Amino acid sequence: MHHDQIELIPLFSGSSGNCILVRAGSTCVLVDAGVSARSVTTALTAAGYDIGQIQGILVTHEHADHIKGIPMLAKKYGTPVYASAGTWRAMHGKFRDCPHFSPFTLPGGSFYIGSLCIEPFALSHDAAEPTGYAFFSGGEKASIATDTGYLSRGLIRALEGSKSILLESNHDPEMLQTGPYPYVLKQRVASRKGHLSNEDCARALVHLANTGTEKAILAHLSRQNNDPALAHRVSFDALAQEGLDMERDFSLSVAAPAMFEKEKKAEPLVSLLI
DSSP states (O other), X not given: OOTTOEEXXXXXXXXXXXXXXXXXXXXXXXEOOOSOHHHHHHHHHHTTOOGGXXXXXXXXXXXXXXXXXXXXXXXXHOOOEEEEHHXXXXXXXXXXXXXXXXXXXXXXXXXXXXXXXXXXXXXXXSSSSOEEEEEEETTEEEXXXXXXXXXXXXXXXXXXXXXXXXXXXXBOHHHHHHSSSOHHHHHHHHSTTSOOBHHHHHHHHHHHHTTTOOEEEEEOOOTTTOOHHHHHHHHHHHHHHTTOOTTTTXXXXXXXXXXXXXXXXXXXXXXXXX
């Protein structure tokens, strides 16, 4: 493994909480921390890391399942926090005591944390200023995009060229419409300010595979309106129909809700092959 290869390691994924570890060489950052600070530190330990290695927390948006543990992590460990200016304003009351906070402006330029060059980009979600992130290190690119209702041309361009990507595959449209959610919530999830369906995700991956993407992690799956095997199959079949050899050309996996639960000792990326 090249020492600058970028790894995307989902620690938690879904409506119960989200937290992704991004590593390149000795540089480690978190994208979101939507579970308790204790859960984050425990998961990091189980994955073979330490909270002291984390050089920054990048916030996607202000919803609780993405920020719950950040104030305590920032206060207790002094971990720097980065978010868009709009997200900062929306969550300022919870973050006013964070010792190291860096708001950035969208659209804006890139910034560095250790060896990682980070380029934020806008998402489409019912939040103040939701943000995805592209990471660059050693000539390689990786990207994270969850909590977005649709993939605009600008967003697709921001993802193109990513060797690896963590992308939302939130719901199956039929399960959503026939499921237990109230009508208003169903409309919100399916809207352009909601979440990506399995089919939306699959279409994006087909396009991105033609721009160099070789590895994808499906994330932020709904427990009520999706199934891991179904999400995997929709993207797997779309990529295979594009002519990709899914054993050699492409790695497709699904992020578990809690990847490093003590009793499971799961591998960082669990492939659910059909």
